[in-house]
Amino acid sequence: MNALSASRNGAWLLAACLLLGAGGCATYSHGIRQVEQLAAADRPAQALQALEKLELDGDDRLLHFLNRGLLLRQTGDYRGSIAAFEQAKRIMAELEAVSVSETASSLTVTESWSAYAGFPYERVMLHVLQALNHLALDDLEAARVEALQIDLYLRRMHGETRSLPYGGDSFARYLSGLIFEAGNEPDAALVAYRQALRSYEANGLAVPADLQERLLRLTRALGLNAEHAALRERFGREAPPLPPASGEVVAIVASGMVPRRIAVESLGQDPASGRMYRISLPSLLPRPTRLRGLTLAAGERQSRGEPAENLNQAARRSLEARLPVLTLRAISRLVVKEAAADSMEREHGAAAGALVNFLGVLLEQADTRDWSLLPGRIYLAALALPAGRHDLELTLYDGAGRVLETRRYRDVPVEPDGIHFVMLRRFD
Amino acid sequence: MKAKIALLLCTTLLLAAGCATKVERISPDEVRDLSGVWNDTDSRLVSEEMIADMLSRPWLDSHVRAHGGQAPVVIVGDIRNLSHEHINTRTFIADIERELINSGRVQFVAGAEVREAIREERADQDIHASEATRNAMGQELGADFMLVGSINSIIDAEGDTAVKYYQVDLTLISLADNRKVWIGQKKIKKVVEKNSLRW
Numbered sequence: 001m002n003a004l005s006a007s008r009n010g011a012w013l014l015a016a017c018l019l020l021g022a023g024g025c026a027t028y029s030h031g032i033r034q035v036e037q038l039a040a041a042d043r044p045a046q047a048l049q050a051l052e053k054l055e056l057d058g059d060d061r062l063l064h065f066l067n068r069g070l071l072l073r074q075t076g077d078y079r080g081s082i083a084a085f086e087q088a089k090r091i092m093a094e095l096e097a098v099s100v101s102e103t104a105s106s107l108t109v110t111e112s113w114s115a116y117a118g119f120p121y122e123r124v125m126l127h128v129l130q131a132l133n134h135l136a137l138d139d140l141e142a143a144r145v146e147a148l149q150i151d152l153y154l155r156r157m158h159g160e161t162r163s164l165p166y167g168g169d170s171f172a173r174y175l176s177g178l179i180f181e182a183g184n185e186p187d188a189a190l191v192a193y194r195q196a197l198r199s200y201e202a203n204g205l206a207v208p209a210d211l212q213e214r215l216l217r218l219t220r221a222l223g224l225n226a227e228h229a230a231l232r233e234r235f236g237r238e239a240p241p242l243p244p245a246s247g248e249v250v251a252i253v254a255s256g257m258v259p260r261r262i263a264v265e266s267l268g269q270d271p272a273s274g275r276m277y278r279i280s281l282p283s284l285l286p287r288p289t290r291l292r293g294l295t296l297a298a299g300e301r302q303s304r305g306e307p308a309e310n311l312n313q314a315a316r317r318s319l320e321a322r323l324p325v326l327t328l329r330a331i332s333r334l335v336v337k338e339a340a341a342d343s344m345e346r347e348h349g350a351a352a353g354a355l356v357n358f359l360g361v362l363l364e365q366a367d368t369r370d371w372s373l374l375p376g377r378i379y380l381a382a383l384a385l386p387a388g389r390h391d392l393e394l395t396l397y398d399g400a401g402r403v404l405e406t407r408r409y410r411d412v413p414v415e416p417d418g419i420h421f422v423m424l425r426r427f428d
Numbered sequence: 429m430k431a432k433i434a435l436l437l438c439t440t441l442l443l444a445a446g447c448a449t450k451v452e453r454i455s456p457d458e459v460r461d462l463s464g465v466w467n468d469t470d471s472r473l474v475s476e477e478m479i480a481d482m483l484s485r486p487w488l489d490s491h492v493r494a495h496g497g498q499a500p501v502v503i504v505g506d507i508r509n510l511s512h513e514h515i516n517t518r519t520f521i522a523d524i525e526r527e528l529i530n531s532g533r534v535q536f537v538a539g540a541e542v543r544e545a546i547r548e549e550r551a552d553q554d555i556h557a558s559e560a561t562r563n564a565m566g567q568e569l570g571a572d573f574m575l576v577g578s579i580n581s582i583i584d585a586e587g588d589t590a591v592k593y594y595q596v597d598l599t600l601i602s603l604a605d606n607r608k609v610w611i612g613q614k615k616i617k618k619v620v621e622k623n624s625l626r627w
Contacts, residue, residue, distance in 0.1 A: 097626040156585040
């Protein structure tokens with residue numbers, strides 16, 4: 001075997017490996033679409049089977065546990081969901097460390113050869129869904145742990161503002177406040193509600209009227225008169241006091257799916273050299289949601305739901321913020337691959353140069369992975385009721401005011417000063 | 429060429445060794461902190477120290493003197509996890525119960541859940557067990573004191589370093605008159621540093 005044939009064999013072996021690597025990304029994108037379709041068709045058990053068949057591990061193991069936890073939750077297996085989400089948390093913590101090899105490969109070869117570490121809003125939503133799992137199991141103490149972990153994460157990663165710069169933490173703070181309030185910790189609840197207010201305003205989202213009322217009620221109850229007056233002026237209203245010996249039911253409805261991440265390709269060819277150039281960057285494809293409003297009723301009493309989180313916006317703004325870095329890396333890869341093709345052409349001839357150029361183009365793939373089963377929007381409705389047991393009716397509406405669905409909950413317990421949580425997830 | 433093959437083989441063997449699952453049995457008393465979260469060692473050390481402190485305080489002798497030398501009956505109530513971590517308070521309660529029982533200085537009765545199960549069994553005995561082996565209802569030992577408490581934490585974290593501060597508060601309350609006869613506190617502080625780089 002002479003040197004030239006060895007070199008050619010090596011190049012083909014390299015090509016085969018690279019093609020296999022590129023194929024892996026395509027399998028994930030294709031496979032997760034099927035999972036999404038089954039989830040959207042309200043077949044979470046089958047979606048879970050489809051997810052297991054994908055056998056996501058290695059770089060995609062975080063996505064496996066995130067999606068698994070979400071689908072198990074959907075099937076009602078809250079304990080299984082908690083276990084999957086705890087695994088996801090451990091992986092996310094491990095992947096906070098910067099990888100030397102992944103950074104190098106993203107600067108020279110491809111963006112998609114790195115372990116999926118998740119976006120900050122996904123990390124916060126992981127805690128939110130875990131808190132909702134614990135609430136579904138009536139374990140307020142464990143839900144409280146998640147509220148503290150949300151705060152710890154936001155403090156650690158975003159010390160000064162204690163909030164995500166691109167949104168996705170407003171509802172997390174709001175829910176934290178509800179958890180503290182349910183546990184009879186008004187001071188901790190007030191701190192969380194204040195942070196929720198700041199986050200809604202910083203992200204240009206409407207401050208839910210229920211949150212305004214809670215802030216007004218708590219500042220009044222805790223004797224923070226100056227703050228109460230300032231809030232009353234800011235909101236232009238006063239909060240009615242809750243009737244004595246009453247509790248609350250809070251309905252949390254998550255709907256739709258965050259925008260689909262797709263690759264936008266720019267392909268060109270140098271007419272002189274025949275070399276091809278490709279830049280692949282991620283973009284978002286919005287997914288429409290039908291749900292636009294809801295009411296929560298118990299007999300004569302009724303409460304209208306309000307938007308409490310917009311993860312569509314958080315996903316868009318997070319990606320927009322990351323795009324400059326991704327573009328710089330894509331240009332860096334283009335330069336490195338061009339230099340590699342030049343080098344191969346000089347040493348082994350035009351065919352070798354063309355092969356390296358071809359592989360470079362083939363490998364230029366945007367990372368289109370994300371936790372795509374997350375809801376696009378979250379709505380919340382709160383209803384104060386006398387302590388006792390109540391039959392509830394949750395009605396969901398589309399944009400035209402047509403009823404999408406009515407759910408009935410029988411014999412729901414309402415404790416004095418307690419909060420009972422009702423949760424619903426729609427994928428459409 | 430031979431050198432290259434040898435290098436390749438060595439690399440493969442090293443990688444294979446790295447991938448294999450290794451299990452090593454260690455003593456339960458051995459301290460191994462992997463992630464810096466509350467672990468079995470914390471649970472054991474805190475329960476040992478706090479119960480030792482509780483049993484060395486005047487309330488115990490006072491009770492024994494006032495009750496003709498009879499050891500007090502203690503029950504462990506609710507111990508709340510108010511920390512940042514999902515702590516299994518059941519193992520902590522089990523550690524406390526073990527320390528209390530093994531001290532021999534107090535009598536110990538089962539908690540509410542276990543009592544219910546025992547009562548069911550006793551009711552079952554009433555119907556199915558022979559007269560000679562039946563245990564009668566209404567002969568339970570009532571507790572004199574209940575031990576309640578909480579596990580709190582404060583975490584100061586920035587970047588890759590976190591200082592974790594756990595505080596365990598236990599209170600022994602007289603069931604006769606709600607008097608707090610003993611308050612114990614144990615603090616643990618840990619500094620956890622994470623790697624900022626990985627391969």
